[in-house]
Amino acid sequence: MNAKDEQFAFIHAYSDQYPITKLVEITSVSRAGYYKWFARKGQNIQDRKDESLLPYLIKIFNEHKGTYGRKRIKMELENQYDMMVNEKRISRIMRKYGLRCKIRRKRCKHKPQPYGEIPNVLNRKFKAIKPGKKLAIDITYAKVAKGFQQWVYVCAIKDLFNQEIVAYSMGTSQNMRLVYRALEKLKKRRFAKGALLHSDQGVQFTNPGYRKRLKTMGLIQSMSRRGNCWDNACIENFFGHVKTELPCFFQPETVHEVQEAVEAFIYYYNN
Structure with missing residues (x-):
């Protein structure tokens, strides 16, 4: 692995924790160069990283009957396994391997208008035939x-x-x-x-x-x-x-x- 590849690998290793822009600034490679490298070699590295984390996600997901989403899985990884994992990465891996959280249905309560019902008399009829009407x-x-x-x-x-x-x-x-x-x-x-x-x-x-x-x-x-x-x-x-x-x-x-x-x-x- 040459010096540039090492820097690209360094950026990739910490990309879940820090913005790419910041990581590029402390290296001698360009942002565009990193993305080209990632398209060539980084995908395989990412797949291997995902596969190493996947068993932990599946275990937590199954233990909680599919009710845990990315936020609670992140907390569980920290508490159970002392693993610090970015929420975005967890979300991406879950999508990648079809782990869908059983999201609670949001119930929208239609609050009444303050001080009683005030009707929409105009009702988008914006044309007026007389001034001051x-x-x-x-x-x-x-x-x-x-x-x-x-x-x-x-x-x-x-x-x-x-x-x-x-x-x-x-x-x-x-x-x-x-x-x-x-x-x-x-x-x-x-x-x-x-x-x-x-x-x-x-x-x-x-x-x-x-x-x-x-x-x-x-x-x-x-x-x-x-x-x-x-x-x-x-x-x-x-x-x-x-x-x-x-x-x-x-x-x-x-x-x-x-x-x-x-x-x-x-x-x-x-x-």
Whole structure:
């Protein structure tokens, strides 16, 4: 075995414990060279290593009636045989030799929506024939590069008739005041009596104070189904524009600069 083969064998011997990139750094061979070597010679070495470990895996697997997966087999190898084996290697050998753990079935409990059932009145019917009839609300964020605060949060309300952002507020916390300020701005705009205001299931929009405020304003609340972002795609589309296009126009760094940039972008987007 020449010097390079010895280094490749060294990398392979410790590849279960350390990343290949790190092992290559402490040798004089390349990562690409190691993979070429492994394709030529390493497979046979790996097979022999797997075969030497296989009897222990089968013994533990059978002792526990096939209920042990890679994590518990790893623990058992350490406790019974004082063998330290990487979980990924155990998983690969189990797949290779058809040792399938009897996985417990995960039971998903469908939790009720907070504060009662809020219907999805909008139901992805995003087209509106009149302004101020169908509105959507949500919260997004913009990164702050300098200063103590990391994010500026934006609560925006969109009119689905012409895709205009008709009200918005910004702040360094996504609390209820952020949402209420946006609703106060919406009050100053015209919207139809009994207009629909759609949101996702964020905690701000299931808050009793928020729901009470919508009733006071004469708005009908609509809410997306649990875990279904497409139900509120109309405003998610706007947030996608903000995150993709705003950096093309502005390079804000401080909280104040970010707020000014978002405000300028909303004006640009609306017009």
